[in-house]
Amino acid sequence: MSAPTRRRPAVSAAASVAVLTVLGLALWQPAQAQSPDPTAATSTTAAPTGPDDLVAIGRQLFDTGCVSCHGEGGVGTADGPTLVGVGEAAADFMLRTGRMPLAEPQGQSPSKPPAYTDQEIQALVAYVGSLGPGPAIPQVDVAAGDLVEGGELFRANCAACHGAAAVGGALSYGDYAPSLHSVAEVQIAEAVRVGPGQMPVFDEDVFTDDELNSLVAYVRYLQDPADPGGFSLGRVGPVAEGYVIWVVGASAVVVFIRWITRRRADG
Template identity: 40%
Template sequence: MARAKKNLRKSGRRHPLATAALVAVGLLVTGAAYAGFSQTSATAEVDLTSPATIEAGEKLFGANCATCHGAAAEGTPDGPTLIGVGAASVNFQVGTGRMPLAFQGPQGMVKPQQFTEEQTLQMAAYVASLAPGPGLPETQYLQADSDDEGIASGAELFRINCAMCHNVAAAGGALTEGKFAPKLTGVAPTHIYEAMITGPQNMPVFNDANITPQQKADIISYLKYIENQPAVGGITLGSIGPVAEGLFIWVIGLGAIIGLTVWVTAKSN
């Protein structure tokens, strides 16, 4: 009888690592759920028309932006007016880390965000309250579509309107006076859409009369498609076109052929 009880205890005993594994799984699930909730709920919880949100944004603006843009966003010699730029412009510039500027230069550089998403939206709400301007994009136009027709439409629109600066592979390109068109891979759909409707830096504005919201969504679908597709041609060489490819062939390819020829000749002698 005692032996049977002992066997029962042995059979019911857990592996020493079982508890640790359960704790690790629980932490992973909890962390993932929290991250997903905080990302999706931040925008939903911030009411851009709420007086409390606008007041909070005004305080943040006064402490962090007024030095360059003026106490009432009227602009100064160091920064343009923000009256009429809309919530979309603020969300793009601050959300991508371009603002506040790290240093004075030809254009703002992407860097880690200085403010939380909630704080960014509060400042966007304040600027939007000053005068009408482009608002935040609707969620329905931010979902990358896997439909071939939408991707093909986006590719054609991108080629006509964007590729001359950003490169057909969205790898970016050089402009004049030290400016450049940034690469568009790894950019959030929200910021791609906002860039099209606000025209940041040297980029033109593509309003809904030029490119409809659905066409903007198609462009986003195309960009996400090429971002997630493997390079079928092998090494991309930065995707900057025939100059890099020609240089690679002449320097590396031809150099390898010459080196091989010298080696074979020396060996035969």
């Protein structure tokens, strides 16, 4: 993995430290990654077992943890959709962002630490992939992406829901487009290809693989943008600025004028 291109030097140094830290942690706990981690996301080839064994293990796990909602053979029930044909990308996204298994069977499933280990996820993904043809896990190469192109694609296709700074936004009836600030590269790409929840599907006819690389590069950039000007106030725009001018600005001037008109006799 590499840092997005054309970073400012100071940010780049900080990012390198962060990347090295992540890498270090990943080396220490290769199979126990507890948080979405770009380096631990997809390498099915590094798995110790063969593909058929993986599918078998996956089926076992599926029959324990998933079958009650998704049904035997993943054909779906009244409580959960069919997984036939959703593809490895969908399964990998849902499991690695912790959205599956569901914490509660209503509303939008929030991202949380994954419930399965890396190897278990690989097995489950292989099993779901074996149920029928569907989008494979995208191969992301951020270094090959074009940050400028990614920015234009993001503003035209993603900002309407996720916000120009990718901090997330509200949808109707309690649903929301989540913040993208802690999503790993491969999961960003998977979400684009799969369209989880209310998100539209952007397949190869909409974004080529090169454009997808660019888009992921820009989202990675937004996770730690070159950001002059001081505290970013959550990057939620004028709302935060308005509260700051009242809570900080107006309060400060009232303190000033009360102090300056205080009479000596008052103490």
